[in-house]
Amino acid sequence: MAQSFGLMLYYVLAHQYGVLQRRRLEHQKDATRIHERLGTPKERRPDAPLIWCHVKTKTQVDAFFETISRIREDGDELWFLLTSESADLDDFLKQHLPEQCFHLFLPLQAPQFIRPYLEHWKPDAVVWTENPSHPLILCEIAARKIPLILADANMPAAKPSLFHQLLRLDKSLYQKFEAILARDEETADWLKRQGIETDKIEIIGPMQEGTVALACNEVERARLAALLLTRPIWLAACCSENEEAIVIAAHKTAMRRAHRLLLIVVPERPERGSTLAQDFEAAGLNTCLRSGGEDPDENTQVYVADTEGEMGLWYRLAPTTFMGGTLEPNTKPGGASPYDPAALGSAILHGPELGPFADSYARLGEAGATEFVEDKTTLATAVETLLAPDKAAIMAHNAWAVSSGGSLVTGRIIELLTDVLDTPRAG
Template sequence: MHFLYTFLFSLAVPFILLRLYWRGFKASDYRHRWTERLGFYQGAAQTSVLWFHAVSVGEVEAVAPLVRHFLEQPSPTKILLTTTTPTGSARVTALFEGGVEHVYLPYDLPVVVSRFLKHFQPKIAVIVETEIWPNLYAGCGKNNIPLVIINGRLSESSVAGYRKIRSLVKKTLSNVSVIATQTEQDSARFQEIGAATDKVQTVGNIKFDLTVSEIVLLEGELLKEVVFANRFVFLAASTHNGEEEILLKIYQRVKKQHPNLLLVLVPRHPERFQAVTALSKKYNLNTIMRSSGQLCDQSTDVYVADTMGELRMIYAGADIAFIGGSLVPHGGQNALESAVVGTPILLGPYMMNFREITQGLLAVDGAIQCSDEAEVEDQLCRLIDDAEKRQEMVKQAKHFVTKNQGALALITTLVTGLLSSKGER
């Protein structure tokens, strides 16, 4: 099975590169740094780096506090943070400003993995959430590199897929030292696909341990007062294709009742900034982009935030936030940033990828989930008119986040222990 997997993956690589080239028409960064994906790197070989892998922006944000912990040690080690996407790469740069090294994750072929491990010689591998790569994991096992999966989670659909190749997955997971999962259900699912029971432990979700600095909150207040000119701000955060059109229609109808309403759109993918702006203008809405530097005044209808790394600040400048990816069958996005910042949360029906967080917020009335376009409109109008309800939602959401914190400390202890077992401190 392992040989067949490697053979099929090697056949797929040319098509994967072709897809990157094609995506480069909309986002040019996909055409850069291909050599890293193939295991070729500039500069001298490294030794004994602490290696973290985070697929994209959300995972980078989640693991950032753990990375900072090791950067702040009296004798800090070299840290490598790999991602799969260019947006993840950009977030690494924004958060750490050269304090860590970044390369793209190598493709899962033995020769490529071998070059990667030989160049960086990691003393530990920390994989965020669920990235199961047979050759990469086998390479870590062969080189006696402790490998830990943190914030592990598995959806029902993922389990169904892995179950079909259980023998390969079981062999792959035998190279893992510890799997630290978000929930008991995730632990059970990892065991179902072949993980050894004694290697799986439930520690919680590190995304609850996010913090927002006072500077970001202050910048949000200034954004509200100066840039948004004290408009009532309805933020649609991390939206996906198909959602903006629905939200623009909702905005047009609601603004007839609430003329001071401003819609702020933050598309999930940077390559869609221009298209979303053009779509808004097609609805005859006065639309500006943040990068243009144009003044947002009382005549502005839609403000497209086409910049990276400012979402928390924008949450802090909003009055109500709608979580994108939930009006279309994408699975939603993380609502915890809005909860921590203190912005009332509206959700669409499709929050499958964040089921536990969503259920928890709904259970304490820290968010409102809407079944369709009409209900989003109705709940938006209700919240605009009910400041007391908004304040209570914020209070409950913050309490929910605080109650569920603590995973970061447990994972920090876990990783430190694995390093100590190799004679590192």
């Protein structure tokens, strides 16, 4: 009864707060997105299942991007609504939002704005992150019997406000979730002390980016592996034109220590393949071209892999990968995601230009999975160091461990969402 009265009082106060907030917003100079905050988004809701994901950090955004990519592999028509409250996240999402995704701010925390927001979007499921903030939104979602999943649950760093304690809101909000994915055992124990059913709680680790290993033609992998069986190999992936000369010089230097060293180069643009092969030949390196149907032999020093859709093959063959796009500013700063080679157990070399992948490189670096290079000299030195199988193996294992850890959480979210979408919802 006290909880019911507390919630009613909260609704009344929130309604009045919403009136004041609306007046404040209407007097702002930049009113281009007020409609989102007032619960009347301009975007049309697609006629397809829609998942609402609320994020708070860049790491969670990256993890949800991976979730979206993986859940779509089945080919289902599925849309996502990503909401946030941070201006920094808003800027990032504007530039990197996947297809069939919307990004909006949360509505003002008042029933007169939350209800039309939910009526418009009618989400089939909601994934919330960290802690059940915004009581009115969660109450309105639960009242509509929309499945709620709490991901990246973490024990609150501070006690709830006296106001929330008096209204007994915070503890009851956890009860509204069908599943709670806790970061650690400490969080799980704290949830149990709050009276949350044990079967709702899973200890699964922090929500972080990972990736599914890129596919490849296994017959072709085995064939090339047999051809290159005893040769040391390194890969320069998606190199920009500015980096090509650096890679040539680094390879020539590294070959002084290992004359049988083979470099596989994937140009940033496949059409650069034949020109790049000519540049390597002009530098005195025996080169063959993938698009020309040529195979590397014992005398080949550089293999230009200028075909599309085969990165999974090259990451599998090379125990060490230099990530192109990271040494020199170019049209695609940061190149490709470092989690692609990480998932396939390749040690990673990179420069300072990390683009949108700075957080990913930081996480891999902390785990001892990467090495920083800044020019042709340090790149050559790093390649030479990783010719030692034990050194490369340690870094490769660390890379794989980080990547697979992130995939565990996103995989569980996908399982829960799949169950939700496959289960008819009661009116």
